[in-house]
Amino acid sequence: MKHLFKLLVAAILFMGIGVANAQDENHPWALEVGVNAVDFYPVGTSDKGRIDPSMRGEMFDEFFNANDHWNILPSVSRIALSRYIANGIVFTAGGSVNKITKIGDSSADDLNYYSADGEIKYSFKNAIGSTWFDPSIGIGGGYTWVDDIGFGTGNALAGVKFWFNENIALNLQSTYKHAFEDDYGISHFQHSAGVVFQFGGVDTDGDGIYDKDDECPETPGLAEFNGCPDTDGDGIPDHLDECPDTPGLAEFNGCPDTDGDKIPDHLDECPTVAGLAKFNGCPDTDGDGIPDHLDKCPNEAGPAANDGCPWPDRDGDGVLDKDDQCPDVPGTVANNGCPEVTVEIIKQLNEFSKTILFDLGKASIRKDSYPVLQNIVDIMKEYPTAKFEIEGHTDSSGSLKLNEKLSKERAASVKDYLISIGMDRDRLTSEGYGPSRPIATNNTAAGRQQNRRVEISLKK
Known part of the structure; x- marks a missing residue:
């Protein structure tokens, strides 16, 4: 037994x-x-x-x-x-x-x-x-x-x-x-x-759902999703959610559609503005076939050759010809399509102006300075909306009254010559400052020679 x-x-x-x-x-x-x-x-x-x-x-x-x-x-x-x-x-x-x-x-x-x-x-x-x-x-x-x-x-x-x-x-x-x-x-x-x-049941992730019934046994989750988490709380478990960290819609596998255009945000190039599928969710307000974010005239229909505008931009500076004060010269939007004079350009003009020569004690320009003046005009014409001031300066030798008079006459002489060879009159002014603005010492011959000069400045 x-x-x-x-x-x-x-x-x-x-x-x-x-x-x-x-x-x-x-x-x-x-x-x-x-x-x-x-x-x-x-x-x-x-x-x-x-x-x-x-x-x-x-x-x-x-x-x-x-x-x-x-x-x-x-x-x-x-x-x-x-x-x-x-x-x-x-x-x-x-x-x-x-x-x-x-x-x-x-x-x-x-x-x-x-x-x-x-x-x-x-x-x-x-x-x-x-x-x-x-x-x-x-x-x-x-x-x-x-x-x-x-x-x-x-x-x-x-x-x-x-x-x-x-x-x-x-x-x-x-x-x-x-x-x-x-x-x-x-x-x-x-x-x-x-x-x-x-x-005796095993619950690896400690979410109260045994591994045998848990579709996500190593990640804590919810009973309603068989143990899988729903991080963004949109009712779609993470393992089925293409956007698990952002609440979304079931029709887009858990991804949001902020602008309601039926294109989920992660596929929408314009997620906050309702648009068209053929433009990846971006709108084409004027219906010219160019989406607004690529259309320089989003509210006016125009050909693609003109970037969606009915008017061209011949100089390609981003300012349409209708608004471009310099339609054939690339410029800046801030300067209405015209180029802006830089410090380097003013410096270049003054390099030329230093070489302008006058007859001794007079305001008349010597002929060998004419090529230099032509170069100055050529540069100024590249900036059609810019206005310049011609400044005359002398050293301190002699009478102050005579020096002031001579500096004014020489600046005016340069201005008149520039006008005579094609520069617009309303874009130029002149002024003489005598010896009041030296750039070197007047105690030496070399210093006095530097102070006797013509300068060009940009007039604001």
Whole structure:
């Protein structure tokens, strides 16, 4: 008998370990702790075994007569360990102890009762779509000892669990155990009630959803998305969201469409202004086939050759000819399409003006300075809107009054000559400053020569 007991225990452990290794490790275990009641009465009278048939009733006769027939040990008397396999199937290995004081309609002298059983049960909980009501049926086998006499049994069972939450349930079960030994076996019912503690699920990301049910097992997420996160809260889980950090619309796979033009922002070159698909979401206000952000005249239709404007920009300076005061000379927008005189240009003009020569003590220009003056005019004409002032300067030698008079006359002489060779009169002014603005010392001949000069400045 002891060898048979060891063999049964080893078989049950082998079944449990085999099932555990063969299945997904995330399927939970459950431990049940409870009490059991053994009833030898309502099992039928057809076979003798160790009990006289007259001491028993028909099958299920007085099934709930607990006072007369049930043997109950008033303490924890049953422990079972279960493993969920798949598709509602659960394997359970359990053990029970009891004291037998009633056998059928007769009393007994505190016989010891032990049993070890293996069960395969089918749970209807998922099939009926319930979250708390969990009926089941099953079959199994085991070994039972009554008064130290053991016998094998074939078991049929029915039970129901009531789940209080995801991990705790009350289990009520009735098992019919048919004895295989005709001479000393005792067929009987065993009823049990116990508290079930479910455990063993793996939740890698700690979001409360077991890995077996978690589509994103390594990233904390939400139950409504099977364990996947929705970072931007737009109702589309991140793994299906093309814009997981920005709330968007389902029709654009989670990306926003700020301007409502049916082109999501990440594909829209003009995401804040409603536009057309053919222009990548940008508008074409004037309908000339050139999107506004590339159209220099977005409100007036024009050909592509004119950058979308009805007027050309001949000099290509970004100022349309209609607004360009210098349409044939590239300029700046700030200067209405005309070029702006730079410090370098003024410096260049003054390099030329330094070489202008006058007759001694007079305002008349020497002829060998004419080419220099022509160069000055040529430069000035490149800046059609700029106005210049011709300044005359002298050294401090001689009378102040004469020097001032001479400087004015020489500046005027240069101005008049420039006008005579093509410079616009209204673009030139002249002024003489005598010796009041020296650029070198008047104590040396070299210094005085530098101070006798004509300068050109830009008039604002």
